Amino acid sequence: MAVYLFFNMTKLNIDITEYFYFDEQMRERYSKDAVYQGTPSCVYRAGDWETVTEVIAHCNAKQTPITFCGSQTSMTGSSVADEGLALSLSLKNKILDIGKDTKTGTPFVITEPGVVLADLKKAVQEQGYFYPPDPTSYKEALVGSTVATNATGEGSFKYGPTRKYVQELEVVLPNGTIKTLVRQKNVPVLILKNTAGYCHEGEEIDEIIGSEGTLAMIKKIKLNLLEDINPHVFVLVLPFSNFEKSIQAVSLLLKKETKAVAIELIGPGAADYFKRCSVCPEELKEERSFLYIKEE
Numbered sequence: 001m002a003v004y005l006f007f008n009m010t011k012l013n014i015d016i017t018e019y020f021y022f023d024e025q026m027r028e029r030y031s032k033d034a035v036y037q038g039t040p041s042c043v044y045r046a047g048d049w050e051t052v053t054e055v056i057a058h059c060n061a062k063q064t065p066i067t068f069c070g071s072q073t074s075m076t077g078s079s080v081a082d083e084g085l086a087l088s089l090s091l092k093n094k095i096l097d098i099g100k101d102t103k104t105g106t107p108f109v110i111t112e113p114g115v116v117l118a119d120l121k122k123a124v125q126e127q128g129y130f131y132p133p134d135p136t137s138y139k140e141a142l143v144g145s146t147v148a149t150n151a152t153g154e155g156s157f158k159y160g161p162t163r164k165y166v167q168e169l170e171v172v173l174p175n176g177t178i179k180t181l182v183r184q185k186n187v188p189v190l191i192l193k194n195t196a197g198y199c200h201e202g203e204e205i206d207e208i209i210g211s212e213g214t215l216a217m218i219k220k221i222k223l224n225l226l227e228d229i230n231p232h233v234f235v236l237v238l239p240f241s242n243f244e245k246s247i248q249a250v251s252l253l254l255k256k257e258t259k260a261v262a263i264e265l266i267g268p269g270a271a272d273y274f275k276r277c278s279v280c281p282e283e284l285k286e287e288r289s290f291l292y293i294k295e296e
């Protein structure tokens with residue numbers, strides 16, 4: 001029945017047995033993220049791009065909802081389908097090129113969206129480059145999803161969120177058209193810290209970054225890289241008996257010339273949790289809050 005609903009009424013020339021799954025087990029596998037549960041009518045694991053664009057255009061014409069899925073580690077329910085098609089990008093996992101722009105000398109990587117972020121970071125590091133975005137879920141998250149969510153991590157304090165590195169995107173629009181968006185200028189300072197919701201302050205490419213799959217499907221990504229950095233880091237955890245003092249300390253640290261890679265506040269709630277853990281030294285059990293500071 002579901003097969004009929006999705007495809008029988010069309011002239012699509014698709015072998016739906018290969019990448020389409022209507023069975024309960026597969027629909028269950030793609031039914032939840034960290035906070036939300038839903039049930040897609042069908043799971044489609046993207047195979048060849050030509051078919052993907054046909055399917056997107058067809059679903060759009062039939063008003064069948066499509067929800068794009070990476071590794072479903074997001075905590076907003078945005079990768080969970082309540083109905084329609086759950087379109088998984090995990091098989092589109094090829095790194096296409098790593099190199100240096102001949103005109104500007106800027107290192108770059110061109111990749112499909114389904115590469116796991118940790119694998120991408122490792123691949124560019126092996127070529128002597130560094131890709132900074134480091135969401136805590138980087139060992140599972142797919143690079144396309146990190147662009148779709150403008151993911152950040154502890155290093156964003158120094159290196160900024162994903163948006164800053166996105167130079168070019170190839171996207172599939174709802175009607176199946178493929179469009180290439182190239183950044184013309186630098187990322188405007190105002191939106192450097194925008195990590196959620198639509199961004200109307202930059203260029204067209206900035207509207208797609210962080211739009212969580214609601215405007216287009218990200219098909220190909222060109223990311224700017226940094227030259228490899230010194231891997232040695234210095235980590236300090238500062239305890240405070242007074243919460244206000246820990247906030248003041250952040251202001252003082254911001255005035256320092258050398259910028260920390262990360263400054264994370266562990267406020268009273270999280271500190272209470274830490275103090276209940278067996279790893280917490282006795283001497284710290286009276287403290288109110290902590291600052292986690294990382295420098296290169």
Ligand SMILES: Cc1cc2nc3c(=O)[nH]c(=O)nc-3n(C[C@H](O)[C@H](O)[C@H](O)COP(=O)(O)OP(=O)(O)OC[C@H]3O[C@@H](n4cnc5c(N)ncnc54)[C@H](O)[C@@H]3O)c2cc1C
Pocket residue numbers: 033034067068069070071072073074075078079089113134135136137140141142143144145146147148149150151152153154211212213214216217218219
């Ligand atoms: C323990 C944990 C720690 C986390 N830490 C951080 C953190 O430090 N910083 C942070 O920013 N986030 C964090 N997250 C949130 C999440 O992991 C990131 O947003 C990550 O980018 C999601 O990757 P994913 O592959 O799991 O994407 P999914 O959850 O599968 O999808 C995320 C969104 O991207 C869309 N999407 C996926 N692929 C495409 C595509 N090709 N085209 C268009 N849209 C697409 C989906 O529709 C969905 O809206 C964390 C999550 C967990 C569970």
